[in-house]
Amino acid sequence: MTPHPIHRLDNAVHQRVRLGILAACIGVAKVDFSYLKTTLGLTDGNLGQHLETLESAGLIAVERVPQGRRQRTWIRVTARGRQALRQEIAALRELIDGIDGIGDG
Amino acid sequence: MDVDPVDPVMDRLLLVELQARVEGNRRRAGALRFPLAAIGVANVLAAGWCLLAGRDHLLGFYAPVLAVVVLASRHHFRRLAQRHGVLLPIRAWVLAACGLAVASAAVSRLGAALGATVLEEVGPSLVWVLGYHVLGWWGHNRALVAATVVMLPSTAVLATLASGDGLVAAQLAVNGLLVGVAALSTAELT
Secondary structure, three states, X not given: OOOOHHHHOOOOOOEHHHHHHHHHHOOOOEEEHHHHHHHHOOOHHHHHHHXXXXXXXXXXXXXXXXXXXXXXXXXEEOHHHXXXXXXXXXXXXXXXXXXXXXXXX | OEOOOOOHHHHHHHHHHHHXXXXXXXXXXXXXXXXXXXXXXXXHHHHHHHHHHOHHHHHHHHHHHXXXXXXXXXXXXXXXXXHHOEEOOOHHHHHHHHHHHHHHHHHHHHHHHHXXXXXXXXXXXHHXXXXXXXXXXXXXXXXXXXXXXXXXXXXXXXXXXXXXXXXXXXXXXXXXXXXXXXXXXXXXXX
């Protein structure tokens, strides 16, 4: 028996902000902290926490580059992160298809 | 906020949002104005080289010129990244361009080996047209797709007007100009 798609949802990934971060990093080489903050409408602290969670799960790589007196933080999605996002999208599609199937009778 | 995995409305919204972000990044990655313009210029220069040195020496021209295009594009994208906070990838289209250069040379050699003049003179150009077309579809670049649609009849017309190095040079010049026009219509990263 095929396991329900709910079991393929990863807790580190299945969270709206963290999914937004991964999706914003997919398809580009890397993005910086300010870009993510503006795009996702987050505070520094909130974004930082989610980045830490994703980094410790090996889903993103964070690089701090000195720029003048400050540091610029660049975020890149890892191969594991890309795979996790693909799995999440597939699981969500299956969940939605399943629900639509119930509606169709 | 954690998402309830069995909330169908939230799941649907989340999926739509994710797909929109991924699609948006695809469009961003297709914002290849600078590399396309550089490749267009390289093709026009290659036309001159073809007339001077002959079509058999085009790969020797493209290898260093593509390297210059890649380095210049990387520098350009890094400058854009400093401004916009997004670094566009170059690896995919660089590998594609190198593959197309080698494939077009191979088609030309195959045509020469088989004694098929049309394959030798027109084949390489068609390989590049196919590559531009796929790149256009991948990056949602309508201007580039439209340019490739114009390249096909222009190649047919040129084949009736010229032959040998002259035909290859004319195809390179026309295709280069069309890629340049497509580049002007292509968005830059904003």
